[in-house]
Amino acid sequence: MSLNQDILDYYTERLSLLGKINVKRMFGGAGFYMNGRMFALTDGDMIYLKADEENRARFVSRKMEQFAPFEDKPEMRMHYYSLSSEDLEDDDALRELGKLAIEASTRAAAKKKSSGAKRAKTKK
Numbered sequence: 001m002s003l004n005q006d007i008l009d010y011y012t013e014r015l016s017l018l019g020k021i022n023v024k025r026m027f028g029g030a031g032f033y034m035n036g037r038m039f040a041l042t043d044g045d046m047i048y049l050k051a052d053e054e055n056r057a058r059f060v061s062r063k064m065e066q067f068a069p070f071e072d073k074p075e076m077r078m079h080y081y082s083l084s085s086e087d088l089e090d091d092d093a094l095r096e097l098g099k100l101a102i103e104a105s106t107r108a109a110a111k112k113k114s115s116g117a118k119r120a121k122t123k124k
Helices: 005-018 054-062 085-088 089-122
Strands: 024-025 029-034 039-043 049-050 080-082
Touching: 005 024, 005 029, 005 039, 005 085, 005 089, 039 089, 049 089, 054 080, 054 089, 085 089
Parallel strands: none
Antiparallel strands: 024 029, 029 039, 039 049, 049 080
16 A cells, blocks of 8 residues: 555644654655654554553553554564554644653664674674
């Protein structure tokens, strides 16, 4: 599915409520970045927020669906959860859930940086 520019513009406008974001098109969808870290993505008709061990329960409790990028492989899932149209329209809900996603992306980047530093030390 090709990403409709009007939908992308709408998602970008709504997520800008969280602060300065950048958008990168990829694989027929787009990733939304803050401070160089992806915190949300769209596959065209849905938008998903990043989750991790610390915030996953919050997303699951809201009945947010986990992102499955391949129709023929439904067991393959990513750590992103669907944002309902109601939450996307509600500024307070969007700020709350968006903050959780941004925090998850920050933790993931720190974890990746930490493991990269450990690997560099073991190579010496």
